[in-house]
Amino acid sequence: MEKHSQEMSQDALLKISNIDAFYGTLQALWGVSLVVKPGEIVALIGSNASGKSTLINTISGVIHPAQGTIEFDGRDISTLDPFQIVTLGISQVPEGRRMFPEMTILDNLILGSYNRQARSNREQNLKRVYEHFPILEERKNQLAKTLSGGEQQMLVIGRGLMSDPKLMLFDEISLGLAPKVTDELYKAVREIRAKGITILLVEQNVRRSLKEADRAYIIKAGRIVLGKNVAELQEEEIKQAYFGV
Amino acid sequence: MKVPINQLRLMLPVVLVAVLAIFPIIGTPRVWLLYLFLFFVYLTMANMWNLLAGYSGLTFLGPAALIGLAGYTLVIVTWNDLPFYLGIIGGGIVAAAFAALIAVPTFRMRGIYFAIGTLVVPEALRYVFYLWKPVGGEMQGGGAGYMIKGIGELSLTEFYWLALAIGIVSIFLMRIILRSKLGLGLAAIRDSDRAAASSGVDVFRLKLYAFVIAAFVTGAAGAIFYIYQGYIAPASAFNIRWLMTCLLATVIGGIRTEEGPIVGTIIVVFLHFLLARYGALSLLIQGVILVVIMLLIPEGIVGFVRKTRAYRSLAALAAGR
Amino acid sequence: MTVEVLAGLSRPIIMGVLLGGLYALIALGLSMVFGVMKLINVAHGDLMIFSAYFAYAVMTTWGIDPILSLTMGIPLWFGLGFVIQKYAMSRAFGISMEAPLIIAFGISLILQSLAQIIWSPYSRALEAPYALGGISLGITTVPKTYLLSFVAALVVMLVLREFLRRSYLGKAIVAASQDKRGAELVGINTGRVYAFAFGIAMATAAIAGVFFGLTFPFTPTSGVGFLIIAFGVIIVGGLGSMLGTFIGGIVLGLTQTLSGYFLGAATQMLFVYLIVFLVLAVRPQGIFGR
Numbered sequence: 001m002e003k004h005s006q007e008m009s010q011d012a013l014l015k016i017s018n019i020d021a022f023y024g025t026l027q028a029l030w031g032v033s034l035v036v037k038p039g040e041i042v043a044l045i046g047s048n049a050s051g052k053s054t055l056i057n058t059i060s061g062v063i064h065p066a067q068g069t070i071e072f073d074g075r076d077i078s079t080l081d082p083f084q085i086v087t088l089g090i091s092q093v094p095e096g097r098r099m100f101p102e103m104t105i106l107d108n109l110i111l112g113s114y115n116r117q118a119r120s121n122r123e124q125n126l127k128r129v130y131e132h133f134p135i136l137e138e139r140k141n142q143l144a145k146t147l148s149g150g151e152q153q154m155l156v157i158g159r160g161l162m163s164d165p166k167l168m169l170f171d172e173i174s175l176g177l178a179p180k181v182t183d184e185l186y187k188a189v190r191e192i193r194a195k196g197i198t199i200l201l202v203e204q205n206v207r208r209s210l211k212e213a214d215r216a217y218i219i220k221a222g223r224i225v226l227g228k229n230v231a232e233l234q235e236e237e238i239k240q241a242y243f244g245v
Numbered sequence: 246m247k248v249p250i251n252q253l254r255l256m257l258p259v260v261l262v263a264v265l266a267i268f269p270i271i272g273t274p275r276v277w278l279l280y281l282f283l284f285f286v287y288l289t290m291a292n293m294w295n296l297l298a299g300y301s302g303l304t305f306l307g308p309a310a311l312i313g314l315a316g317y318t319l320v321i322v323t324w325n326d327l328p329f330y331l332g333i334i335g336g337g338i339v340a341a342a343f344a345a346l347i348a349v350p351t352f353r354m355r356g357i358y359f360a361i362g363t364l365v366v367p368e369a370l371r372y373v374f375y376l377w378k379p380v381g382g383e384m385q386g387g388g389a390g391y392m393i394k395g396i397g398e399l400s401l402t403e404f405y406w407l408a409l410a411i412g413i414v415s416i417f418l419m420r421i422i423l424r425s426k427l428g429l430g431l432a433a434i435r436d437s438d439r440a441a442a443s444s445g446v447d448v449f450r451l452k453l454y455a456f457v458i459a460a461f462v463t464g465a466a467g468a469i470f471y472i473y474q475g476y477i478a479p480a481s482a483f484n485i486r487w488l489m490t491c492l493l494a495t496v497i498g499g500i501r502t503e504e505g506p507i508v509g510t511i512i513v514v515f516l517h518f519l520l521a522r523y524g525a526l527s528l529l530i531q532g533v534i535l536v537v538i539m540l541l542i543p544e545g546i547v548g549f550v551r552k553t554r555a556y557r558s559l560a561a562l563a564a565g566r
Numbered sequence: 567m568t569v570e571v572l573a574g575l576s577r578p579i580i581m582g583v584l585l586g587g588l589y590a591l592i593a594l595g596l597s598m599v600f601g602v603m604k605l606i607n608v609a610h611g612d613l614m615i616f617s618a619y620f621a622y623a624v625m626t627t628w629g630i631d632p633i634l635s636l637t638m639g640i641p642l643w644f645g646l647g648f649v650i651q652k653y654a655m656s657r658a659f660g661i662s663m664e665a666p667l668i669i670a671f672g673i674s675l676i677l678q679s680l681a682q683i684i685w686s687p688y689s690r691a692l693e694a695p696y697a698l699g700g701i702s703l704g705i706t707t708v709p710k711t712y713l714l715s716f717v718a719a720l721v722v723m724l725v726l727r728e729f730l731r732r733s734y735l736g737k738a739i740v741a742a743s744q745d746k747r748g749a750e751l752v753g754i755n756t757g758r759v760y761a762f763a764f765g766i767a768m769a770t771a772a773i774a775g776v777f778f779g780l781t782f783p784f785t786p787t788s789g790v791g792f793l794i795i796a797f798g799v800i801i802v803g804g805l806g807s808m809l810g811t812f813i814g815g816i817v818l819g820l821t822q823t824l825s826g827y828f829l830g831a832a833t834q835m836l837f838v839y840l841i842v843f844l845v846l847a848v849r850p851q852g853i854f855g856r
Contacts (some may be wrong), residue, residue, distance in 0.1 A: 060751060086753035095752055100744045111741050115753035163753055306666055343718030350847035357606055361797050362846040367796055369839035376832050485790055496668055525682040539669045543661045
């Protein structure tokens with residue numbers, strides 16, 4: 001996967017090189033390298049506790065890598081604070097449908113455009129979000145906690161869109177949702193990509209993510225074990241990488 | 246601190262105590278005795294506060310309640326012509342009973358709420374004692390103040406021995422409790438109430454034990470203080486300065502260490518004497534010290550020293566040998 | 567006899583509500599800090615009293631009206647709060663659970679002793695010609711200062727409420743209190759937001775101090791008692807709600823005046839403390855809390 005990443009790294013939007021990451025004294029990522037090119041949908045697949053969310057949080061600046069670099073748009077972001085990374089154009093749709101429960105949908109969305117650059121485009125972005133998810137406009141004055149699971153996920157995605165991102169990180173958006181709802185969500189993901197936003201997709205649901213992605217990385221126990229174009233991936237390879245010893 | 250079975254180490258504290266005990270008889274200057282008196286009284290209170298806040302996760306902001314109650318118990322006892330030492334024991338018992346009483350409502354309060362709740366208690370008691378005259382009609386000072394009776398023939402020597410006794414008791418108690426099953430349970434509770442409960446620890450009961458024991462000893466120390474001071478009034482008895490003293494001593498010395506309160510109290514009493522005539526200035530300096538220490542060496546002096554290499558090699562030397 | 571009692575009730579009720587307004591004013595800043603950062607600022611009462619002293623100094627040195635002096639006091643106190651949070655409290659959070667509490671205690675000690683050194687332990691009071699005497703409210707006459715404080719409290723409460731609801735920073739403060747990590751991921755600089763919140767809280771403490779000083783005499787140690795009242799207010803009224811804090815203040819104010827009316831002046835504060843204690847034990851999230 002090292003070679004694959006190296007091949008891909010010309011004009012990469014996001015380039016992660018050989019990072020180690022720790023939770024306190026516990027190491028969670030070992031020498032992880034990964035590349036995302038502009039306009040792509042890249043899937044990051046792995047079972048529970050494989051390090052997927054850790055990697056996403058490291059990109060977002062919640063954790064800082066102990067070693068290695070993360071480059072975004074040519075710039076090293078590995079030491080930046082989360083809010084700075086949002087300003088540069090990376091937006092995370094966190095797992096667990098994490099929103100501000102006691103605030104209205106509208107307020108949640110407005111807060112998405114908190115960073116200075118995005119504020120001026122607020123109304124435009126709001127309209128776009130409502131196009132993707134009309135139900136959010138319907139319920140815009142309701143408290144976020146009153147929404148259903150699927151609607152909450154739409155809210156979090158919408159909120160992520162409000163910051164005018166170049167790269168969006170989706171962390172397990174289908175978790176705990178019915179297939180029909182998941183279909184709707186992924187339809188929106190495709191629409192978002194069509195608008196020019198690059199996407200890194202973390203999913204436990206292997207089949208689903210491979211359907212949508214151009215390329216995929218498989219992560220196991222904190223290490224990248226496979227990185228390939230989806231078209232070239234064999235079923236055997238996936239099983240080996242995901243489950244194998 | 247791991248203590249190896251070494252004759253010298255066992256003898257040392259005994260010798261120390263004996264020396265301290267004979268101080269008054271061998272003509273030690275009054276000032277020293279006074280210093281040591283305050284030292285042992287404050288040390289006792291600091292130790293007990295450390296037991297609660299440091300080791301049991303009970304940020305108890307109301308020691309003034311226990312001390313004030315014990316002091317007034319002393320008043321009631323001595324005004325009824327009973328000997329003062331019964332007042333000390335009575336003070337301890339009343340404080341302990343009060344602690345048991347408020348344990349039920351306050352243990353329901355989680356974390357920060359417990360702190361506020363216990364802060365309110367001494368304030369409420371202050372007003373209770375403005376209104377309630379437990380004995381006779383003699384008022385001293387600004388309302389509801391009392392003189393302690395039956396202590397006329399006592400001299401500094403006796404006060405000193407009382408303080409020394411309770412101080413040593415508090416040190417012993419800390420040693421014993423922290424190494425006992427109670428101590429283990431308290432450590433678990435401090436880390437996480439819920440985790441401890443699901444491991445079968447009777448959280449309420451252990452907290453109650455710690456609280457009641459600490460209350461008894463704190464109360465006794467308070468009574469001893471009032472025997473020395475000779476009078477008590479609500480404003481000064483239920484005053485936040487008791488908390489301040491415990492806080493300062495424990496934090497400066499090192500919270501959650503056995504030696505911390507000792508080191509801290511030495512410094513606190515030293516400051517008290519050094520700056521006595523500067524009144525408010527001494528409080529100002531204590532406040533500054535508190536903030537500075539919390540920001541720079543939050544583990545206190547003892548905690549800081551333990552981290553240094555010099556200490557670690559010394560300790561290894563003493564234990565390894 | 568009942569008729570007399572009921573007729574006589576009108577005064578303590580009105581006084582209780584007005585007093586409650588002052589209590590709410592004192593507690594509003596504390597409520598915001600506690601709601602956002604779960605921090606007990608035990609120095610809040612002393613910071614408020616120090617503002618009264620500052621206004622006193624300004625009044626006696628330059629003859630400036632206390633409320634006018636707030637034009638200096640508010641920015642000063644805001645800056646003070648901003649600095650305290652940014653450089654002391656934020657560090658303290660990383661140290662241990664007790665650390666912010668202990669640092670606040672230290673600040674409290676420092677302020678109390680400073681006030682005592684500069685202005686002596688004797689009580690002082692703020693005066694303004696328009697605040698002297700009483701004003702008739704139809705049924706009864708109340709001191710003008712009580713009314714002024716109540717109005718000030720209402721204004722501050724409404725301003726804060728609208729600020730939190732409508733402005734970006736206000737929403738960010740609310741968001742950070744509900745989900746800190748989520749706020750960061752949305753691009754909010756939580757460190758700066760906390761510092762702003764603390765600064766705003768201090769600014770309201772400055773306002774509270776001036777109105778308090780106009781209404782009652784104060785000494786360097788007056789702060790502690792009001793800290794407890796302020797906490798009582800936010801606990802009874804519920805966290806994170808400006809309106810709740812206001813109502814909590816009125817509840818405590820009424821408790822004080824009504825218990826004074828029925829049981830005698832000496833028992834007033836006792837009942838206030840008892841109510842606070844009870845609410846803490848039974849429903850810490852308060853009437854309006856979540």
